[in-house]
Amino acid sequence: MPDINYLNDLVTQVRRDILRQVHKVNSGHPGGSLGCAEFFVALFQELMDRKEGFDMNGKDEDIFFLSNGHISPVFYSVLARSGYFPVDELNTFRLINSRLQGHPTTHEGLPGIRIASGSLGQGISVAIGAASSKKLNNDTHLVYALCGDGELQEGQNWEAIMYAAGNKVDNLIVTVDYNGQQIDGSLDAVLPMGNLKAKFEAFGWDVMDIEEGNNLEAVISGLKVAKSKTGHGKPVCVLLHTVMGNGVDFMMHTHAWHGKAPNDEQLAVALAQNAETLGDY
Amino acid sequence: MKKYIDSGKKDTRSGFGAGLTELGQTNPNVVALCADLTGSLKMDEFKANHPERFFQVGIAEANMIGMAAGMTIGGKIPFTGTFANFSTGRVYDQIRQSVAYSHKNVKICASHAGVTLGEDGATHQILEDLGLMKMLPGMTVINTCDYNQTKAATIAIAAHEGPVYLRFGRPKVANFTPEDQQFEIGKAIHLQEGTDVTIVATGHLVWEALQAAEQLQEGGISADVVNIHTIKPLDDAAILASVAKTGCVVTAEEHNYLGGLGESVARVLALNAPCPQEFVATNDTFGESGTPEQLMEKYGLNAEAIVKAAKKVVSRK
Numbered sequence: 001m002p003d004i005n006y007l008n009d010l011v012t013q014v015r016r017d018i019l020r021q022v023h024k025v026n027s028g029h030p031g032g033s034l035g036c037a038e039f040f041v042a043l044f045q046e047l048m049d050r051k052e053g054f055d056m057n058g059k060d061e062d063i064f065f066l067s068n069g070h071i072s073p074v075f076y077s078v079l080a081r082s083g084y085f086p087v088d089e090l091n092t093f094r095l096i097n098s099r100l101q102g103h104p105t106t107h108e109g110l111p112g113i114r115i116a117s118g119s120l121g122q123g124i125s126v127a128i129g130a131a132s133s134k135k136l137n138n139d140t141h142l143v144y145a146l147c148g149d150g151e152l153q154e155g156q157n158w159e160a161i162m163y164a165a166g167n168k169v170d171n172l173i174v175t176v177d178y179n180g181q182q183i184d185g186s187l188d189a190v191l192p193m194g195n196l197k198a199k200f201e202a203f204g205w206d207v208m209d210i211e212e213g214n215n216l217e218a219v220i221s222g223l224k225v226a227k228s229k230t231g232h233g234k235p236v237c238v239l240l241h242t243v244m245g246n247g248v249d250f251m252m253h254t255h256a257w258h259g260k261a262p263n264d265e266q267l268a269v270a271l272a273q274n275a276e277t278l279g280d281y
Numbered sequence: 282m283k284k285y286i287d288s289g290k291k292d293t294r295s296g297f298g299a300g301l302t303e304l305g306q307t308n309p310n311v312v313a314l315c316a317d318l319t320g321s322l323k324m325d326e327f328k329a330n331h332p333e334r335f336f337q338v339g340i341a342e343a344n345m346i347g348m349a350a351g352m353t354i355g356g357k358i359p360f361t362g363t364f365a366n367f368s369t370g371r372v373y374d375q376i377r378q379s380v381a382y383s384h385k386n387v388k389i390c391a392s393h394a395g396v397t398l399g400e401d402g403a404t405h406q407i408l409e410d411l412g413l414m415k416m417l418p419g420m421t422v423i424n425t426c427d428y429n430q431t432k433a434a435t436i437a438i439a440a441h442e443g444p445v446y447l448r449f450g451r452p453k454v455a456n457f458t459p460e461d462q463q464f465e466i467g468k469a470i471h472l473q474e475g476t477d478v479t480i481v482a483t484g485h486l487v488w489e490a491l492q493a494a495e496q497l498q499e500g501g502i503s504a505d506v507v508n509i510h511t512i513k514p515l516d517d518a519a520i521l522a523s524v525a526k527t528g529c530v531v532t533a534e535e536h537n538y539l540g541g542l543g544e545s546v547a548r549v550l551a552l553n554a555p556c557p558q559e560f561v562a563t564n565d566t567f568g569e570s571g572t573p574e575q576l577m578e579k580y581g582l583n584a585e586a587i588v589k590a591a592k593k594v595v596s597r598k
Binding site: 056057058059063065105106107114115116117118119121122123124125126127128129130131132133134136137139155156159160162163166167 | 312333334336338339341343344345346347348349350351352353354355356357359374375377378379382383384385
């Protein structure tokens, strides 16, 4: 198991990867990506029981689905640095003929991707299907999914949330990136979501908060608690409290960097706040 | 002239149910999902035989499509069942992203297509689904004509890797194709030999096309009848071979002429062998309440409409 210093270095390196990917092509979504760096590192390096290589069926291993596909920069960085494809390939993000499409896809055969996402609200349903498939296969491994908080405004999520509880899909952990921001502003300004915890609980889920979603140790220990909640007849929801743009002071606590790339000067400032640790691609 | 016998009217959806029942026994990876229409889709027997492989999702079609996509991960072959309207238009983006773009092995099985759904009216009578589905890259689109063909198609699509849209209907119609047929995806069936006009038909209009061919024969017009059950990929060669003999074509389908089989045929002809074509299809309209027979007549989707179109197209040669 990697030590925490290494993992924290990895988080910093992932932030650099995110910033450099979106800067190079002057497009992409740095805000949500930065906020979820700790989550992805915790999941892929500590929590998930993964096999070497990539098999679409993911039999006898934990699998993950990203529903809010626009945070592809963090997904690609962590997949590459977890061995799914060469780290240098991050250079091709959003370029023509790349496997690293703007939003993740199986279409180009990128290892680590099991479903296309980007059009929001579909990931929980897919994760429930995969979790049901695991149960039919007597595979006791888990299915993880991440979705955005604003994304929960899509109605399909609530069809899925209702189904998972009603059918005791308890080999599933859905994490909500609870950063309170969406493209047009704060959640409260765009469409207030009310009490998300109470909503999930009312639908029959086992819900927990990870208050410090940008503290790697807190995320790891919180997700381990979530894991211990599986197998008890309820799907598990983690409300992961994060800060959009985390780790870059001028990108934090605002929706402004949801889908905007830094210019040369901004990149230099941002990278200076996140010194190279494991080596840039 | 070859004579086709109706072995007794049956609904195509029951052919689907029978095919699914057989698959349940022969293929342990086949799973079925339904959005609160188990009886209408004739999925009861599969559900009774394999409760662990049957997923009742409730009135939540978007979740059903997403779940089906997810279930392919782990090697399952999901068959989703609901009405054609709720199988396509209601969940188009879910199919587009989670199934077609992700190239998942999902079989979208859709009953009650077209005006022959009858009395429920236009809210439920989708006439746009073939167009919606054929525009999706990688989607195989099938519209079967009778009970036997629907059963055979249901069994065949389980062995096909990739997303499939299988369209069938509600009413009891003539059952005239062989009980023991092997269904070959993408392969047209040549039903009637003729020299004056080609009739290319799909779904419920195939039986009507055969009736039309008999009527045309009495009037001295020899019709070559081709059953296209697979709208995509289209059997270009079969269409071109027939038109090479006849020099004109009538296409017949229970669908809007926009986006339907007729337009697919027109493209093949435009690229290879331009010739006169007439479209037996709905004319950019919604349906309405009525009996299937009344609606087929009112919307010009029966043998009489095909005869009229055939005479017209022959005169245009």
